[in-house]
Amino acid sequence: MSASDILVLAEIQRDAVADVTQELLAAARGVAAATGGQVVALVLSKNGDAYVPALKAADRIVLLNDPLLADYSPEPFLAVLQEVVAAEQPRAVLIGSTSIGWDLAPMLSAKLSAPLVVGCKAIQAEGGALRVTTSFCGGKMMAEVKVADAPAVLMVLPGSFRASGETGQGKVEARSPSAPLAAGAVGFEELILPEAGDVDITQQDVLVAVGRGIQQQDNVELAEQLAEALGGAVCASRPVVDQGWLPSTRQVGKSGMTVRPKLYLALGISGAPEHQEGMSGSDLIIAVNTDAKAPIFDFAHYGAEVDALDLLPKLVEAVQAKK
Template identity: 40%
Template sequence: MSGDVLAITEHRRGDLRDVSYELITAGRQLADALGGDLHLAVISGEVSDFADQLNRDGVDAIHTVDEGEEFNHDVYTQVITQLYDELQPGAVVMPNSVNGLDYAPAVANRLDLPLVTDAIDFSADGTLEVTREQYGSKVETTVEVDADHVALTIRPGEWPAAEGTGDAEIATFDATIDESAVKSTVTGFEEVGGGDVDITEADILVSVGRGIKEEENIELVQALADALGATLSSSRPIVDNGWLPKNRQVGQSGKVVTPDVYIAIGISGAVQHVAGMKGSDTIIAINTDPNAPIFDIADYGIVDDLFDVVPALTEQFE
């Protein structure tokens, strides 16, 4: 397999998603392995502004398509298919996100490409090998792609965001949209429980787990979050108990987060939770069990009772 890489960026409600910058890093890695160039596609929204923001080191060309404001399955599928026909890349790389998993199968089907989802790494030495995780991230597997062209989705948080200023050529791509094939439109957004909190956008997350014992004790952790100017999140048991809404859950069945600082309080570090936060810049863990798996990935650890440590930290930061 050889050739260029086409990466499909993502935005929502006027802002680029973090995964768009991670796609540049992943796409550059793959393009280098395949011996080709990295092309970005910016579809819908403020495409000119988005293209300027995405013009970073490693990008060779950016293609903009000014068609609508928000993501639309039918528009994206048509545009990506036409871009593929124009560029003939060796790989199409898309985010393993709600939107990406919406259109990626349709694109792969239209183009008759093998689709490998949720990639966490890849390499190519004649044959493309894609690394994935299975069984709740307990097992790491390698998939060999026996094809000249492939469609991939990458897991958010696995690659660092691209930095630096690039000099890629930015050009408008004249896609032909069959309006009769556009069967749906975005009419609005409704945040699920928890108001307008988006833990994926937080710089600092204070996350609470089973060790908090009782619902009323969450106030203790919320006080620390307030003192830090942080956002409160949690592991799955807290959500399953109904103590916090679903949009606060970090993990494989929740949200993947990459904050500057992640403070795990009373969280043991099950693989499903770690899969959602291991991309954090700095991880701090507080747990009474010195053998808790969370300490394996933590940059700093406190082995002590959270009911003693958290109030002391809150007092210091206040």
């Protein structure tokens, strides 16, 4: 590994490489192209072979195998991550801004006395330094920071980069920790999955999203009809869920789900940063809002300044007529 390489910590969730890892690999590819380095994916697990096909975007895939890495627990993960980073001295280590990332990245930074940047949304190599755009105060403010020291530990916000589908050299190296790992004081006990039985909005191509502008629970039915006609599902901003009009499994945003449908039709949603965080990766965002100054119009691809309640029945009729 060279000082211009970008190391990506692959995150394994429920025996699969998490989507955020593909985004990190795309981010790493952009930076490595400028530094002249390679994209290196690091998998910490019991046996990483199964994850190799999902990591073809990397030039090198380093598998750190050990029974104590079967499930996430802080101490063994930190020990091996620290060992790999210290030995290889990459230009930057990219870690997802996920529960595991929030646990590991600050500890890694402290252990290595390496700079840590959280909330990364864009990363550029500039001379010998990295220029990082970072989001804070829940997305209400952005800052540009320059990181001269290497390795830099960068926590990347999910949804900030689009998985490119590019393939790298894909060379695989399997290793074991240099010394036996200790279990540590905190260990994994059980994965508690969200309640099943509802639609998985993260898997939908079409989402009809309703916000406070839908005004009352009865109007959600209209959105359901439109979603059905379009072959998608209904999701919502937080106020709609807080009022109990839809279950929490339908909430999009910072404290809800991150979605990336082909079409995100936002009806009566203002576009607060906490909502934007969960849907900005959608292929096509169409916003319908009565307020021309609603922030959602700043990042939607198309917008209509109309009353969603007037539009909905007409849209349902038009889509049904087309079928």
